[in-house]
Amino acid sequence: MLDIIDFLTQKVPDYPAEVVRPIYYNLSNSRADVFEIIGNIRIQGNSSTIFVASSLEGEIKSWTITPYARKGDNFVTEYVRSWKIKNHQENLPDCNQQLSIPTILFSTGGYCGNQFHDFTDVLIPLYLTSRRFHGEVLFLVADKRSFWISKYKPILDKLSNYDIVDINKENNVLCFKRMIVGLRAHKEFAIDPLEPPHYSMEDFKQFLRSTFSLERESVTNHVCRTRRPRMLIISRRKNRFIANEIEVSNMARSLGFDVVVEETGWNISVVAKQVNSFDVMMGVHGAGLTNMVFLPQNAVVIQIIPFGAELWAKPYFQLPAKGMKLRYLEYKVSLNESSLLGKYPLDSQVYRDPGAIYNKGFIVYHSVYLNNQDVTLNFSRFREILLKAFQLVQC
Incomplete structure (x- = not known):
């Protein structure tokens, strides 16, 4: 794993002086709200705010998102912090750190600690969202539960090459060019291969076999x-x-x-x-x-x-x-x-x-x-x- 201190001090290209129009992809479905943003993105963890620079008039100014894959569950959202995505033209916070790789923001609040919910609400959605980056992605964890991170560290390490950032405690303004807020989710404890990114539960099980070096792939009839x-x-x-x-x-x-x-x-x-x-x-x-x-x-x-x-x-x-x-x-x-x-x-x-x-x-x-x-x-x-x-x- 690359230590986050070393990672944040890497030299990366400066952001362009001019503010350009960001690109938003709404990946939301019935189980989760998800946004993928490409542009000049700045996240201020202690205020739960994501600023996206834009110079164009008439655009939607802000969204509020709860980055936990149990949409519509009013009980659980009381234990998951909401984040604001703000489309700004001016008064952007200055960048303390500029990062060159994509990042994913998600929560380990909610029902985390119950193993079923660990998988259906976080681990399977995280696999769906992050696997395509082949480890070159940084995880920003909101509502961080240290015991949860410790328990599932082998899976998290397999999905990201970098140390996790506890974004709620982050005082610096971190800047990115690509960010996903929230996690893709299909069904309870399942993946729909017909939906993007077109993985399957068998793919996920193969990922787990590789992660934990499991010997048995199949039960024979003998x-x-x-x-x-x-x-x-x-x-x-x-x-x-x-x-x-x-x-x-x-x-x-x-x-x-x-x-x-x-x-x-x-x-x-x-x-x-x-x-x-x-x-x-x-x-x-x-x-x-x-x-x-x-x-x-x-x-x-x-x-x-x-x-x-x-x-x-x-x-x-x-x-x-x-x-x-x-x-x-x-x-x-x-x-x-x-x-x-x-x-x-x-x-x-x-x-x-x-x-x-x-x-x-x-x-x-x-x-x-x-x-x-x-x-x-x-x-x-x-x-x-x-x-x-x-x-x-x-x-």
């Missing part, structure tokens, strides 16, 4: 000739845990799996290598299933869907699994298998109409079906899912 197929059961402790987890793991072993029951750890490099060694990964709907990005192609993902939580299951993990060339199975928990049974009157809307609870807002829905529900799996029903998984990865 696993059992050399070993028992390996299954990872993602354990949970705070909520949505499998109450009969030990019994379920023993049943999987009796069917022929080599089973590991474990909570995934903090060290993403260790987790990536661990998950890549499995043929089947299963867990209750939650952030732990995000680790499917490290599974080899043709591995099996089993999502256990808590009662009432189907609304989140398909977009968050079912559809993304297909884009990653993984085989997907799901198990829908019945009310009799849920700890919700008995918490509410028998005619409660919680049991009758989860969609109506969802319409009351995310916080209400989440508190009922996700934060306060554990599951006890029915052996005879769940055995069928395990048998299907075994058939998919055995000879």
Whole structure:
């Protein structure tokens, strides 16, 4: 990595004396507002303002943008600083540093710290936005969370050759000729190859395999000739845990799996290598299933869907699994298998109409079906899912 002190003191051509018309590309979509700007650009971090020099009358004077890929989420934007892009003709702040390479401004605020959101809101959009620069791009991080940067440093280092700038604490005026504000985003935990820049989730998985030196690219159909197929059961402790987890793991072993029951750890490099060694990964709907990005192609993902939580299951993990060339199975928990049974009157809307609870807002829905529900799996029903998984990865 090139130290930022050395980088900022490199000799670069002076900006032209005359102010020319900047070029704006609006890359916005339903999930994110994104601007790419080419011109005389000056960013003042401590005022959250980007100045773009222009001498032409009648142009739009300013925009406000929240550089986090969860557009329309009013709750999360309270934790992400907004930035102003101002089209100025005069009174521009003087440049303290002039930089010759492109830069990308994005936020690690919002829901960062939840692994699912780490990937769907930041890492996948950052890959989509920065990969074309082949490392020759500088990251300006707003709402910087040091633990987040440390955790995902291998990915960030693979995308940029330069040290990250904590732009909120930057007192100098940094000047660029090309800047992207915000991150491209397509779908939840997914990439649409039909949309620019025409990458795919398989491209992203290949990028991760290279980043973490993962050995297994694909699961073959001849696993059992050399070993028992390996299954990872993602354990949970705070909520949505499998109450009969030990019994379920023993049943999987009796069917022929080599089973590991474990909570995934903090060290993403260790987790990536661990998950890549499995043929089947299963867990209750939650952030732990995000680790499917490290599974080899043709591995099996089993999502256990808590009662009432189907609304989140398909977009968050079912559809993304297909884009990653993984085989997907799901198990829908019945009310009799849920700890919700008995918490509410028998005619409660919680049991009758989860969609109506969802319409009351995310916080209400989440508190009922996700934060306060554990599951006890029915052996005879769940055995069928395990048998299907075994058939998919055995000879």
